[in-house]
Amino acid sequence: MKTRLLTLFTLAVLGSGVTKAQSGDCVTTAALAYDDAKAKNWESAYPALQKVRKDCPDYSLATYQYLEQAIEAQLKTEEEGDKKELINELIEVWEQRLELYPAKTKIGKVYSDIAQLKYDNGLGSKEELYKAYDKAYQEDKDNFTSPKGLYAYFDLVVDMHDEGDRDLEEVFNQYDVVMEKIEEEENKAAERLAPLMEKQENNEELTAKEKTSIRNAEINLENYAMVKNALNGKLGQRADCDNLIPLYNKDFESKKTDVNWLKNANARLSNKDCTEDPLFVQVSEALYKLEPSAKAAFSLGQTAEASGNGAKALKYYNEAAELETNKSDKARIYYRIAGNYKDKGQFGQARSFYNKALEAKPSLGSAYLQIANMYAKSANSCGTDTFSKRAVYWLAADYASRAARVDPSISSNANQAAASYKGLAPQKSDIFQSSYKPGQSISLGCWIGQSVKVPNL
Template sequence: MKARFIVLLSAVMLGSGAFAQDCTTTAALAYDDAKAKNYDAAYEPLMKVKEECPDYSLATFQYLAMVLNYKIDKATGDEKAKYIDELIDVYMGRLEHYPEKTKKGDIYSDIALLKFDNKVGTTEDRFNAFDKAYTEDKDNFTSPKGLYAYFDLMVNMQDAGDRELQDVFDIYDRVMAKIEEEEINEADRLQPLIEKQDAGEDLTSKEAKTAKIAEQRLTNFNAVKNALNAKLGARADCDNLVPLYEKDFEAKKGDVSWLRNANARLSAKDCEDPLFFKISEALHQLEPSAASAYSLGQLAEADGDRSKALEYYNEAAELEEDPADKAKIYYRIAQNYKSSGSFSQARSFYKKAIQAKPSYGRAYLNIADMYADSANNCGETAFDKRAVYWLAAEYVAKAGRVDPSLSNHANATVAAYNGRAPQKADVFQEGKKAGDAIQIGCWIGETVRIPQL
């Protein structure tokens, strides 16, 4: 009996070893084919490894995703549908077998995009796939295309009569907030690299790559925001919003959630309608918040009461916790001070906006604009006064770096400011050279270094 047990155990061990050896050999050959982009040859061996030994290596799922994406692009009809199903199974298998090395948001977003690109299921099915990515792992749902598709599908359902206009607004707000969050993350990565370059230091190859990726993602997110606003279109005009909220106001004026949503939408569009005032007041009485204070500030500003408006805006800034929204409030305060000629106070709030949201390029532009406007008043000599334009150009250049949507305008403005600044002959006549520091006086109080001309 004992001898029989040993024989059986040996057989099991030998079988297990043969099985493992077969996986190793099959996987190695399949991986080589996949690396060489010989995807057709890699397909069946990889599928075999996935089915028979899914825990062998994460690479099995990574290579299979590449192979199946290739085959989906080449196939049509039922064959294409088969490969799509297999790819979804691969994505879910990776999540099951390698959860610690796999982000749910990435996987669910990839599945949703696969369905979106290939029109799998109904519009609602595709929307629900993106909604799953957002609700189950919002932090890792960062695909610019995926975020756009999420909103696009909701708009399509509303156009078909399957959703209400408020549903469109809800998803729009959700997606825009996520994009702004990602923009802040990318700008945070980019900012120290810009500062390093501004200090005259070269970026390492790794840092240069990081900067390039951050700038590209900022460009992509900006494109998505423009597309979202174009898609939203006239749906969010005051002519549509006011009747939408007017009909429900009496029934909803005690509903904080409803008031909050209505207030945010009317505020975003600067709808100067009596309804906006009623909603803002009702919300501020029930739940004093950054949003309600900001709206009351808008109304006070529209009435010409700048002092009261600034009081409400400052209250809103203190109450606001979201960095992007806080930045918008600071920017509005800064704009008020700038328009009244209080440049120093305006700069203070523009810089607060930048601190809250490093990708706020327009804040940099406005600081540059104030510097340029002050050039004739800030300097003892004509040379020093013109040197202010170098400083203004630096701020404009930063605007273009952190907000790619401003790059064309920024490039043109930098060229214009540099054209007004001292030229090479002027620097020589002053007995100065590139790198020398020029102290800018008056309210500006900053130092600029002569650039290489």
């Protein structure tokens, strides 16, 4: 009781100094409402919060924060048929908060939350729901980050296509928009995770905040990986070569001087590896002639590679990498170049380009996995004795583990690879019988040029 009275007194004092003078009723009602809300006593808090919102709408941002929680708590227990009034009220609360506290409210999040609430509860046609998500994306795409919302944003277009309300080209365009946004968010999460992983690997002490950051980044990466898989599953056979080639073949003659059309056709044929059809060569050459862009150069590299001309392919790939400005696409090009060098056994060159790919796209776990594979293949060549040769597998395992953490979509394969490499590395008994001690660094020679610490097994 004393605590409650103290709360009332404190809020009354603070309330007296706000820019707009508030009535004593607002201060008292808000104090009681906030007190109940903090205790999650929503039954008592809800009507009081409604009163504060009605009588003193600009009293405090807390009114809207607590009222949102109060309504969401009721929605969880309400019968399906009785939810509509609460849903509409929650939308009004979000919109009013945005109006009164724009500096403390993210437009993209509010609009995408409104769209998601309607989507989850079947309120509105597919067209109306799509426009609700599109509003969030167009007005503030930076803060439209919900994995669930981004999937719905694409899902609705596919469903409308299947019902005859969207053409296939629009489906592809929407896929590109959503996939680009997801990869952007993946990269942000991976960039936050990278220095913290390094601290962990060096056995440095992490703060509670850093541990939370790691956990949140890994959860986000996992969620975005699931959405990417769902997007590709939803797109399915609609985007295979059997559909793409006829779609673009019929319009090529009339569109062969249309740069935007050629870019779209080129990108989709390239992404789906429809590179052996003559149409791909025609589109790539036409685009390169009109605008020697990164994508055109990359496609000509694919064509040269398919015909067995590796040197010509690398020439075009390097040109594409220099021209490309989109980080994810630049990473894709570097990854392709790295693969060419890896296939030739030029592991040092390959690693250099895999690292360039990772600089452009930190969430590209497959690049870490490829480096791990090259280290493992070089174990017998990069040590001075049996123990140090086998120690290479520790380094390979570290890189495979990194792959799993930054890209959950390949975590199963990456973790299996890491476990396999650890099994090939020296075991506890081997360390005990050797001259090496836990924590000691072992320099690895040849092209690797790195050191690895003996773990404390």
